[in-house]
Amino acid sequence: MTTVLAYAGGTAALARLARETDVVTVSVDLGAGDVDLTALRERALAAGAAEAIVVDARAEFANQHCLPALQANALLYDRYPLVGSLARPLIEKHVTAIARAHDAEVVWPREQGGKLSPDRTLWGRAVVVTDPDPWHGPGDVFAYTEDAAVNIDAPDEAVITFDRGVPVAVDGETVTVAEAVLRLGHRAGAHGVGRFDLAMDNREIYEAPGAWVLITAHQELENLTLDRDLARFKRSVDRRWTELVHDGLWSSPLREPLDAFVRHSQEHVCGDVRLVFHGGTAVVTGRRGEEPAGRGRHLHPVGRRYRPLTGQEHPDHPTHRAS
Known part of the structure; x- marks a missing residue:
């Protein structure tokens, strides 16, 4: 039997598993910037891994995870950027794909703090x-x-x-x-x-x-x-996007429509x-x-102080009263 281990650099879980099964380690590089990938592979093999795979996902993480977070101004509680919750879905994607290719089960170690953990990325x-x-x-x-x-x-x-x-x-x-x-x-x-x-x-x-x-x-x-109305509505979308990702719901059917709105807002x-x-x-x-695309679109030609007509103020509206 083969086991795929999500590997961030620790050796304790790997050494235990290697005594019982063939272990394939998978490390996903999300751009922490100070990782010696060759040394990481060698450490995994020395600890008992049958195979050590390193996935370079730096560009994918930046373009498909960090950029949407940037455009959604993703600050949790309006205070700090998302970190681990932004990275975990991509790590899970690559580890799961390799496990399927090896017809193996996946083990997610409890060890934290390794240089390729989701809590340490370019973001x-x-x-x-x-x-x-x-x-x-x-x-x-x-x-x-x-x-x-x-x-x-x-x-x-x-x-x-x-x-x-x-x-x-x-x-x-x-x-x-x-x-x-x-x-x-x-x-x-x-x-x-x-x-x-x-x-x-x-x-x-x-x-x-x-x-x-x-x-x-x-x-x-x-x-x-x-535009003012677009900006006001986008703030609510930004908050929902941030909450969704923080709650571990990257794969939620709601995220893609939110992404689509945010992308369109960036024109x-x-x-x-x-x-x-x-x-x-x-x-x-x-x-x-x-210049904001919608600025001035509701203004009457005579000037900014003119109050635009609402539905009830239109002469053809049944509640309109002639003065």
Whole structure:
């Protein structure tokens, strides 16, 4: 019998399984950026795996998971970007496909924190909390961000260009979505941007500098380019999309219609946003973009102060009264 193990770098579960069955490990690379894939395969084989497969899903994750999250301004509780819940569906997709090809069952280990875990991707990282007391500082637990005081005397400025809601350039240099996340994450993270230390039911700590900067810039550009009614309705769609993905319902039949609406809303989200990274903050200092598509469409030619007719004010409406 063959077992497919979702493998993030730990060896305990692999060693136990290898004593009982042939194990095929599957590691899905989602762009954490600091993973030696050759060493990862060798470690899996040394621990008893019969075969060690590494799937390069970085572009797929960026374009099919991170980009929709960006365009939906996916901030959980309006506070921090999605991390693990955005990555797990893609990991499950690839691991399950390989299990089918091997006619094998899948084992999902309880071990967490490996460099290829869903909690560590190019979009962000969930930090293992060593001190649950929210009164205490988090300690030295960060990997994607520096302390805000480290580069306090050297602020950094970046200009992000969007085309239909897609980040296509940073400081005039063309980038892919993955490159935009990584470059901005590196630059903003050097100033402590994108750290989230949250005390809710449990203490949760995240760092997602690239995601935070892109969502901040994207929201600013939407404020400038979306029609008011469209923007108002889109905020409710954004919240529902975020809740759906956070709740593990990526495969819900509701997500695709929500995605379709969000994509359509991005037609005029084109322009540039300038930000300064300094002291743990990403401050928008400039924005320019297209005129909202619907601006002025309800205005009477005589001027903006004219009140447009509603249905009941129309002369042919049965309740209309002549003055």
